[in-house]
Amino acid sequence: MKKCLWGLIFLACALSWVRSQSRYCGDEKCPTFYKQVGSNCVYVSTKTKLNWQEARETCHSIDGELLTLPDANSLREITLYLQVLGISEEHFWIGAYDIGHEGTWRWIKDNSDVSMGTPFWVFSGAHEPTGKEKQNCGAIDKNFGGHMNDRECHLDLYFICEYVGK
Known part of the structure; x- marks a missing residue:
């Protein structure tokens, strides 16, 4: 009887955990190649490394x-997703850039402003971005906990x- 009870408790806990992870399991709303993560359908490249323009x-x-x-919630969702996939120890290009307007970071998708400072950008003695004219493309950085x-x-x-979409 005790074994059955412990087995049922374990099964209930396991089922609860699986349900809590379901936001990372894909969604019929996302087309081929993409998985639902938070409110986005995302594709994470893990086989091919490219420069920022080629990635785009x-x-x-x-x-x-x-x-x-x-x-910040979007950053948290993608960081957790990379951890679930077991690939949080890599760098990943994202759509932030300041090419042609140094110091004013924009999102490539809609040209909106990128939020600066914490919790988005790394703080390593100074808030990133600090690369000036040499570093103009944004990435999620493996060395700084996904910031x-x-x-x-x-x-x-x-x-x-x-x-x-098309």
Whole structure:
């Protein structure tokens, strides 16, 4: 009797955990290649590293754009998703940039302003972005717990696309 009771308790706990993770299990609303993460359909590249522009072109080829993180909750959701996938120890291009307007960071998807400071950007003695003219493309940085960092656009990194449609 005790074994059955403990078995049922374990099963109930396991089922509860699986349900809590369901936001990372995909969704019929997301097209091929994409998985539901928070309110976005995202594709996470883990096989091919590309520079920022090539990553953007690859996103376009699957009706996407490099990922926009409009609020802290979006950053948290994607960081948790990368941890669930077991790939949080990588750098990933996202759609933040300041090419052509140094110091004014924008999202490539809609040209809106990127939130600056905590909790988005890394603080490592000074708030990122600190790369000035050399680092004009945004990435989720593995070295800083999934916060954003500015990187040199020519570097080859994994990348994250969000579905934007045709």
